[in-house]
Amino acid sequence: MTTTAGALSGLRVIDLTRVLAGPFCTMMLADLGADVIKVEEPGKGDDSRHYVPFVNGESAYYMNLNRNKRGVTLNLKGKGRDILLDMVKHADVIVENYRPGTMEKLGLGWETLKQINPRLVYGAVSGFGHSGPYRLRAGYDIIGQAMGGLMSTTGWPGGEPTRTGTAIGDVLAGLSVTIGILAALRHRDQTGEGQKVDIALVDSVVASMEIITQIYLATGKVAERIGNRYEACYPYDSFQAKDGRVVIGAANNKLWALVCGVIGHEELIHDERFDTNPKRVQRHAEVKPLVEAWTREHTVDDIVERMLTAGVPAAPINTIDRIVKDPHIAEAREMFVETRHPKGGPLKLTGSHLKMTATPPSIRTPSPLLGEHNEEVYGELLGLDAEAIARLHREGVV
Numbered sequence: 058m059t060t061t062a063g064a065l066s067g068l069r070v071i072d073l074t075r076v077l078a079g080p081f082c083t084m085m086l087a088d089l090g091a092d093v094i095k096v097e098e099p100g101k102g103d104d105s106r107h108y109v110p111f112v113n114g115e116s117a118y119y120m121n122l123n124r125n126k127r128g129v130t131l132n133l134k135g136k137g138r139d140i141l142l143d144m145v146k147h148a149d150v151i152v153e154n155y156r157p158g159t160m161e162k163l164g165l166g167w168e169t170l171k172q173i174n175p176r177l178v179y180g181a182v183s184g185f186g187h188s189g190p191y192r193l194r195a196g197y198d199i200i201g202q203a204m205g206g207l208m209s210t211t212g213w214p215g216g217e218p219t220r221t222g223t224a225i226g227d228v229l230a231g232l233s234v235t236i237g238i239l240a241a242l243r244h245r246d247q248t249g250e251g252q253k254v255d256i257a258l259v260d261s262v263v264a265s266m267e268i269i270t271q272i273y274l275a276t277g278k279v280a281e282r283i284g285n286r287y288e289a290c291y292p293y294d295s296f297q298a299k300d301g302r303v304v305i306g307a308a309n310n311k312l313w314a315l316v317c318g319v320i321g322h323e324e325l326i327h328d329e330r331f332d333t334n335p336k337r338v339q340r341h342a343e344v345k346p347l348v349e350a351w352t353r354e355h356t357v358d359d360i361v362e363r364m365l366t367a368g369v370p371a372a373p374i375n376t377i378d379r380i381v382k383d384p385h386i387a388e389a390r391e392m393f394v395e396t397r398h399p400k401g402g403p404l405k406l407t408g409s410h411l412k413m414t415a416t417p418p419s420i421r422t423p424s425p426l427l428g429e430h431n432e433e434v435y436g437e438l439l440g441l442d443a444e445a446i447a448r449l450h451r452e453g454v455v
Contacts, residue, residue: 063090064416068242070150071096071141072126073133075103077198077224078182078258079154080122081231082238086150087125088409088418094434095123095425096141099130099455102427115401120424124396124406128425129434129455133163136454140439141165145173147438149245150238152180156195157187167253177251178241180234186257196258201226205262210269212282219282229261291337292316292344295374296352296360303357305348306370310334315367320351381405398423431455 068091072083080103087093097103108118131137142165145151151170153160160166160181167179181187184196185204194200202208202220212219237254245251263270268289269280280288285295290308307316310333317325325347331337337344352360357373364371373379380386387393394408401423409418435441435455449455 062416063088063418064413066090066416068092068150069148070094070152071144071148073151073153073155074182075154076105076227077122078227078230079152079234080105081228082180082182082235083126083152084122084124085231085235085409085411085418086238088420089411090416090418091150093126094144094430095126095128096131096133097128097427099132099428099450099453102130106427112398112401112404115398117401117404120398120401120404121406123424124420125422126425127430127434128428129431130428132454133165136449136452138164140435140449140454142170142173143439145170145177148174148177149242150178150180152182152234152238154182157181157183157185157192171251171253175251176245176249178238178245179251179253180238180241180256181253182230182234182256182258184258186260187253187255191259198224198226198258201230201258201262204259206266206269207262210266210280210282213284214282216282225265226258226262229265230256230258233261233264286341286345289338290334291341292348294341294345296345296349298352298357298360299355301357302374303352303360304372304374305352305360305364308334308370312369313337315369316348316364319363319367319369320348322347322351394420396420396423399426428455 065086068086070083070086070091070093072079072093072095074080074083083093083095095103103119103123105119105122106116108116110117112120131140133141161168167181170177170179183192184200185191185194199220202225203218205226207226208218208220211221234254234256237256241252241254272278272280272288285304287293292313293306293308295302295304305316307313313331313334314326317323325331330340331344355363361371361373375383381393390412392408392410393405395403396406397403406420408420411418431450432443432446435446436443441449446455
């Protein structure tokens with residue numbers, strides 16, 4: 058844990074999000090120094106508090122995504138709605154990932170909140186966005202990956218469409234709403250005017266498809282599952298080694314020539330079948346066994362070392378146990394950080410991937426216990442004393 062002030066120090070965020078896409082956004086804002094106040098349902102909290110794995114009875118899933126946040130409980134109906142409206146007066150940003158229309162039913166939609174605080178930036182994450190014929194459909198990561206086209210292109214030829222190993226649709230949406238919020242804050246600081254940022258999981262996945270979509274738009278070709286190779290250049294693929302698999306990324310003619318040198322087949326450099334990138338892409342099924350005949354005779358580490366020494370991008374296909382021990386990733390880049398939770402105890406969390414010289418993101422505090430900061434936050438923002446908060450607790454409001 059550190060006490061470094063971040064780039065967003067002084068920014069107050071009300072976090073109404075649950076599970077992953079929204080909390081990933083507010084986690085980044087909190088890591089960057091914002092005062093993020095996580096609002097949870099009394100007695101239950103964020104669904105992810107009940108997600109495995111558990112450490113001393115606390116969800117590691119929840120602890121990772123909700124570090125650096127202050128936590129309060131609030132029933133958003135009745136008196137709770139009025140309390141949230143009062144909190145909004147003191148906020149710069151509010152983030153929610155309810156199904157479109159839910160906030161409006163609660164009397165807390167954008168049109169209402171901007172009347173309370175015209176400078177407010179309202180971030181919304183949902184499956185299909187707040188406009189369009191699909192807006193009321195439920196949206197989860199696997200829905201976003203399926204509808205956005207990612208699953209159709211992930212996997213092996215002839216195999217089943219495959220979801221990525223992590224919830225990348227949620228993560229992409231979390232990144233997208235963060236970018237939108239920061240841009241809206243820039244606009245707000247210049248004009249004094251807040252705005253709504255409407256992010257859909259499906260849109261975020263579609264945006265990530267980049268060259269796959271452009272191939273269709275440019276040529277009419279529908280991309281198929283092609284395993285680990287790339288549509289635009291070759292050899293850019295995974296290859297069998299003596300003790301595992303390795304990736305090699307030769308994205309241009311210069312790198313292809315270097316690969317040929319490493320594998321001892323310089324004659325392939327000027328072979329008319331392979332002497333341009335488009336030819337190599339077209340004849341990938343011929344190129345791969347030529348490279349793989351050499352890689353099969355060497356270990357992963359030997360291949361990577363030889364390729365890198367020659368100037369060819371290459372890497373082992375790391376398993377998680379290797380990543381968390383990697384001297385560059387885990388140590389030099391500080392992607393895994395030792396923390397301590399009041400109930401969970403010592404725990405390593407994934408560090409911030411954002412590196413900044415003047416205001417580096419940091420993990421300053423552990424994730425909150427349910428309602429841990431009720432007295433602190435409601436006292437600070439609304440002037441409520443302990444007796445008033447206790448009364449609200451007895452009434453089921455907090």
